[in-house]
Structures are given as C-alpha cells and as structure tokens.
Amino acid sequence: MKTFITEYRVIYGDCDPFDVVYYGRYFDLFERGRTEMFRDLGLPYREIADQGIYTPVIEAGCTYIQSARYDDLLLIETRIGQIGRARIRFDYSIYRKNPHTLLAEGFTVHAFVNNQRKILRVPPEVIHVVKGLTE
Amino acid sequence: MKTFITEYRVIYGDCDPFDVVYYGRYFDLFERGRTEMFRDLGLPYREIADQGIYTPVIEAGCTYIQSARYDDLLLIETRIGQIGRARIRFDYSIYRKNPHTLLAEGFTVHAFVNNQRKILRVPPEVIHVVKGLTE
Amino acid sequence: MKTFITEYRVIYGDCDPFDVVYYGRYFDLFERGRTEMFRDLGLPYREIADQGIYTPVIEAGCTYIQSARYDDLLLIETRIGQIGRARIRFDYSIYRKNPHTLLAEGFTVHAFVNNQRKILRVPPEVIHVVKGLTE
Amino acid sequence: MKTFITEYRVIYGDCDPFDVVYYGRYFDLFERGRTEMFRDLGLPYREIADQGIYTPVIEAGCTYIQSARYDDLLLIETRIGQIGRARIRFDYSIYRKNPHTLLAEGFTVHAFVNNQRKILRVPPEVIHVVKGLTE
Numbered sequence: 001m002k003t004f005i006t007e008y009r010v011i012y013g014d015c016d017p018f019d020v021v022y023y024g025r026y027f028d029l030f031e032r033g034r035t036e037m038f039r040d041l042g043l044p045y046r047e048i049a050d051q052g053i054y055t056p057v058i059e060a061g062c063t064y065i066q067s068a069r070y071d072d073l074l075l076i077e078t079r080i081g082q083i084g085r086a087r088i089r090f091d092y093s094i095y096r097k098n099p100h101t102l103l104a105e106g107f108t109v110h111a112f113v114n115n116q117r118k119i120l121r122v123p124p125e126v127i128h129v130v131k132g133l134t135e
Numbered sequence: 136m137k138t139f140i141t142e143y144r145v146i147y148g149d150c151d152p153f154d155v156v157y158y159g160r161y162f163d164l165f166e167r168g169r170t171e172m173f174r175d176l177g178l179p180y181r182e183i184a185d186q187g188i189y190t191p192v193i194e195a196g197c198t199y200i201q202s203a204r205y206d207d208l209l210l211i212e213t214r215i216g217q218i219g220r221a222r223i224r225f226d227y228s229i230y231r232k233n234p235h236t237l238l239a240e241g242f243t244v245h246a247f248v249n250n251q252r253k254i255l256r257v258p259p260e261v262i263h264v265v266k267g268l269t270e
Numbered sequence: 271m272k273t274f275i276t277e278y279r280v281i282y283g284d285c286d287p288f289d290v291v292y293y294g295r296y297f298d299l300f301e302r303g304r305t306e307m308f309r310d311l312g313l314p315y316r317e318i319a320d321q322g323i324y325t326p327v328i329e330a331g332c333t334y335i336q337s338a339r340y341d342d343l344l345l346i347e348t349r350i351g352q353i354g355r356a357r358i359r360f361d362y363s364i365y366r367k368n369p370h371t372l373l374a375e376g377f378t379v380h381a382f383v384n385n386q387r388k389i390l391r392v393p394p395e396v397i398h399v400v401k402g403l404t405e
Numbered sequence: 406m407k408t409f410i411t412e413y414r415v416i417y418g419d420c421d422p423f424d425v426v427y428y429g430r431y432f433d434l435f436e437r438g439r440t441e442m443f444r445d446l447g448l449p450y451r452e453i454a455d456q457g458i459y460t461p462v463i464e465a466g467c468t469y470i471q472s473a474r475y476d477d478l479l480l481i482e483t484r485i486g487q488i489g490r491a492r493i494r495f496d497y498s499i500y501r502k503n504p505h506t507l508l509a510e511g512f513t514v515h516a517f518v519n520n521q522r523k524i525l526r527v528p529p530e531v532i533h534v535v536k537g538l539t540e
Contacts, residue, residue: 011440012286013294013433017340019287023192023243024166027159028418035416035476046476057158061196070287071440071451108158146305148298151417152424152475159418163283170281170341181341205422206305206316293462293513294432301429327428331466378428 002133004037006076007097010068020067027060030092030108033078037090041129053123055110058087062106066096073097080133086121087111088130137268139172141211142232145203155202162195165227165243168213172225176264188258190245193222197241201231208232215268221256222246223265272403274307276346277367280338290337297330300362300378303348307360311399323393325380328357332376336366343367350403356391357381358400407538409442411481412502415473425472432465435497435513438483442495446534458528460515463492467511471501478502485538491526492516493535 008029016022038045048055068074075097081089087109094104112120143164151157173180183190203209210232216224222244229239247255278299286292308315318325338344345367351359357379364374382390413434421427443450453460473479480502486494492514499509517525 009437009440011433011436012288013292013436015287016282017285017287017289018189018191018282020191022283023195024159024162024283027162028416031159031416031418032414035414044476049475054153056153056155056202057199059196059198060158061194063194064192067191070454071449144302144305146298146301147421147423148301148427148429150422152420152422153417154422157418163281166281166283167279170279179341184340205319206314288459288461290461293465294429294436297429297432324423326423326425326472327469329466329468330428331464333464334462337461 001079004033004040004078006033006036006078008032008074008076010070010072010074012070015070018067020069023062023064026062026064026094026104026106027108029074029076029094030060030062030078030090030106033076033092034090034108036076037078038129043125043129048123048126051123052115053120054113055088056113057108058111059109060107062104064104066101066103068094068096068103074103080130081107083122083127083130083134086119088122088126136214139168139175139213141168141171141213143167143209143211145205145207145209147205150205153202155204158197158199161197161199161229161239161241162243164209164211164229165195165197165213165225165241168211168227169225169243171211172213173264178260178264183258183261186258187250188255189248189250190223191248192243193246194244195242197239199239201236201238203229203231203238209238215265216242218257218262218265218269221254223257223261271349274303274310274348276303276306276348278302278344278346280340280342280344282340285340288337290339293332293334296332296334296364296374296376297378299344299346299364300330300332300348300360300376303346303362304360304378306346307348308399313395313399318393318396321393322385323390324383325358326383327378328381329379330377332374334374336371336373338364338366338373344373350400351377353392353397353400353404356389358392358396406484409438409445409483411438411441411483413437413479413481415475415477415479417475420475423472425474428467428469431467431469431499431509431511432513434479434481434499435465435483435495435511438481438497439495439513441481442483443534448530448534453528453531456528457520458525459518460493461518462513463516464514465512467509469509471506471508473499473501473508479508485535486512488527488532488535488539491524493527493531
C-alpha cells in the first residue's frame with residue numbers, strides 16, 4: 001500500500017496544560033495529511049472545491065498511544081483506507097520523528113456533496129488518482 | 136440514564152470555509168460537556184487535577200449527522216458510557232437547540248494516570264459520583 | 271458608556287503548557303464578545319452577513335495583564351470604541367469573575383466589505399444600533 | 406537586520422466562513438515564526454523552558470493587509486524588534502509565497518519569568534544569541 005508522509009512541528013498553541021498536543025488537534029493533523037496526499041497525487045483539494053464539490057467528514061476517530069509533546073517534529077502518514085460508491089476513508093498514523101515512535105492512529109470517512117449539499121458519487125478524477133493506492 | 140446538558144454558542148472561529156463547525160472542534164465541545172457534567176456532580180475536574188491525577192484521552196470518535204453552523208446555539212449532552220477498572224467512557228450528543236436537531240454523536244475513553252504517567256485505577260471519588268449514572 | 275458582558279468558561283483546549291489561556295485564544299473571546307453585543311442590540315451578526323456584508327478585522331491588539339487559567343469563568347466586556355465612515359473599533363476587557371480581576375484589554379478594528387471585497391461605508395443599521403453607545 | 410523565514414501551509418481548520426485565515430490564528434503563526442528563529446539561532450525555546458524560564462506574551466498586535474486563503478503557502482518572517490532589560494519584542498511579516506504578497510504585519514512583546522511567575526531580566530544566553538540581530 002502506498003503511503004504519504006507530511007511533517008509538522010508542534011507549537012505551544014497545539015498543546016494543553018499537560019504539555020501534550022490536545023486530543024482534538026490530531027484531527028487538524030489528519031486534514032493536513034490528506035491535503036498533502038492529494039497534492040502529491042496531482043489533484044489539490046482546492047481544485048475539487050473549485051468545482052463546487054465538498055467532502056464533509058461524516059465519521060472520524062483516533063486512538064492515542066503516546067503523547068505528542070511540545071516541539072516534537074511529527075510525521076503524518078496518510079493512506080487510502082477504503083473507496084465506496086459515495087464515500088472514501090482515509091487512515092492516518094502519527095509518529096514522532098526522533099526517536100521514531102508511533103503516537104496515534106486515526107481515520108476519517110468523507111462524503112462528496114455539491115453546493116446544495118446533495119450527496120454525490122465519488123468523482124471520477126478522485127477515483128482515478130487514488131486507484132491502486134489501496135492495494 | 137442521567138444526562139447533563141451544556142449550551143455553547145458557535146463563533147466564526149469555530150467554523151470552516153463551508154460555513155459549518157470544523158470537524159475537529161467537536162472534540163472541544165465534548166471536553167466542555169464532560170467538564171460541566173463533573174462540575175454538576177460536585178467534583179470539578181480541577182480538583183481531580185489538583186491531586187496530581189490526569190485523565191488523558193486514549194480513544195475518541197465522532198459521527199457527523201448534520202452540520203452545526205455559525206451562530207447556532209448548541210446543546211452538548213453528556214452521559215457516562217462505561218466505567219472499567221482503569222478507564223471511563225463518556226458519550227456525547229450534540230444538538231442544535233432551535234429547531235431541536237441532532238447534529239453529531241461521539242465518545243471519549245479516558246485513562247487515569249499520575250504525575251509520572253503511571254496508569255491508575257479509576258479514583259474512588261470518581262466512582263462515587265458517577266455511580267448510578269449508567270443505569 | 272454602555273458595555274456588554276458575556277461569560278465564558280475556560281477549557282483545557284484553550285490552555286497552553288503553562289496552564290494559562292494561549293495568547294491567541296483571546297481574539298476568539300473578543301469575537302464572542304462583539305457577537306453577543308450585537309445580538310443584545312437586536313442586530314445579530316448573521317443578519318449583517320446574510321445581506322452580503324462582511325466585517326473583516328483590519329487591526330487587532332491585546333495587552334495581557336494577568337493570566338486566565340483553566341476552569342476560570344471569564345467575563346468578556348465589550349464596548350464600541352470608535353465609529354468612522356468606513357470602520358468601527360471595539361474595545362474589550364477580559365475579567366476573571368471570582369475574584370473579580372482584570373486579565374487583559376484589547377481591541378479590534380473592522381472594515382465593511384461586500385461580496386466582491388469592495389470597501390463599504392458602515393451600514394446605516396449598524397450606525398443606528400450603536401449610536402449613543404460611545405457616549 | 407537579520408530575518409528568519411518559516412513556511413506554513415494553510416488548512417481548512419485555520420480558515421473561517423469567509424474562506425480566509427481566522428484573524429486569531431495569525432498569533433499561532435507568530436509563535437511558529439519565533440520558535441523557528443530561536444531554533445535557527447541554536448537556542449531552542451524548549452531549552453529555555455527546561456531551565457524553568459517562561460516567556461509570557463505581555464502585548465501582541467496585528468495589522469491585516471490582505472487575507473491569507475485556504476491552501477496558501479505562507480512565509481512567516483520574524484525579526485527581533487527590541488531588547489529591553491526585562492522584555493523582548495519580535496516583529497513579524499506574513500507573506501503569501503506565490504505570488505509574493507504581504508498579508509499582515511504583527512508583533513509580540515515577551516517578559517521572562519521563573520516558575521513562581523517572578524519577573525526576570527532577559528537571560529544572558531538569549532541576549533547572546535540575538536545580539537547583533539537588531540542592527
């Protein structure tokens with residue numbers, strides 16, 4: 001399976017009083033991961049949005065294994081989890097870079113909707129670029 | 136089962152370019168819900184933290200049903216989901232107040248640890264106040 | 271001068287590793303303050319936005335006097351600072367409620383623009399509701 | 406004058422319903438800028454914090470010139486603004502990288518305090534690394 005890696009440096013603004021990244025901020029990391037994956041694939045999210053197609057999250061989850069801490073350089077690993085007719089699932093692993101440590105694993109499931117929030121099938125250009133990534 | 140309700144008004148800072156609350160912000164709402172639940176129960180989170188006991192989230196998830204929008208007055212409903220020996224689960228439902236609409240459902244699972252990040256049993260005072268809430 | 275007060279409870283997600291509200295989050299509090307002020311005045315922000323009029327911040331600042339801490343109940347006091355032909359300034363004071371303590375003072379200056387980002391004069395209905403508040 | 410540049414990619418989570426970066430998020434960018442400046446100078450913020458020295462923001466401000474938008478690659482330019490006996494000021498310019506456009510200018514003023522929140526002089530190692538940067 002093909003994976004995509006993005007780096008992210010933790011700032012104080014991401015952390016809570018326990019000196020670790022606040023649990024809700026991991027979902028920002030997941031967005032960062034899938035955005036960069038699509039950019040790497042040659043289909044920036046902005047191009048999809050410019051066609052009036054939106055990809056709302058309909059489900060998301062995260063399992064926290066170890067805490068990401070202030071000033072950590074994180075690796076956000078993104079994979080295509082599953083492609084359905086009307087939805088797509090991404091899987092994420094968050095690592096500390098040095099020493100290389102798995103910190104969290106998560107997922108998001110997205111629908112595709114138009115301007116009127118009508119549900120669409122997964123657009124052909126999305127299927128085209130992600131085809132083969134799940135194998 | 137006993138539930139606890141907290142209100143929250145959505146600001147622009149919570150929303151994304153699709154004019155809806157960013158999916159990661161729901162986890163802030165969940166924290167707000169469980170904090171107010173413990174305050175209502177007479178055991179503020181701060182008192183637990185002041186004893187050197189921390190309650191890191193070890194798993195969290197959310198299913199998004201309808202979008203919360205700018206200026207919505209939200210109801211955060213919090214329930215005790217499950218109490219184990221070393222962990223506790225909270226369940227949440229997010230509603231728009233007017234008209235009353237279910238927007239999202241989620242959960243968080245928490246461990247209890249001391250200052251040295253050693254895992255503890257659920258403290259007796261926590262068990263005491265939440266006892267009976269799951270029935 | 272007339273002032274408007276909104277309450278806000280600090281959560282862990284607002285705080286940084288020094289156990290205080292992150293300095294950037296005060297600007298979220300300011301938005302909350304001015305939004306509630308306009309609602310109290312009978313002209314919700316959403317009604318202004320629904321007319322295709324936007325009020326981007328063109329300048330903002332904050333002086334931090336004492337730290338807001340986790341679980342503090344804050345009072346956000348909002349005042350009209352100045353009304354020009356094409357801009358409006360709000361002033362804010364952030365207090366801890368108990369014991370009553372001034373924590374921060376800030377301001378935001380807003381322009382008014384239409385959908386094409388063309389600068390507009392301050393709309394008459396805004397002048398109407400805020401008239402007299404600066405005296 | 407020596408300046409330091411850090412890149413940052415805007416995600417949806419940074420943006421508000423007007424499709425631009427929320428005004429409060431610029432202060433996160435400023436933190437990112439000064440953190441990377443100190444790392445470049447060989448004195449990571451974490452090393453300062455590890456000595457029990459904290460650098461709370463006592464004043465901050467931003468002038469917004471053009472809007473940063475979703476998916477923009479931003480350049481955060483950080484400069485030492487002024488070094489006093491007990492405080493230090495940083496100045497920031499935020500640019501869109503392509504086409505190169507000035508979006509915002511801001512500043513933060515920091516005090517130095519110890520664990521008991523007692524105000525300290527600017528530590529000698531900080532003066533050492535920033536000396537000469539203001540010329």
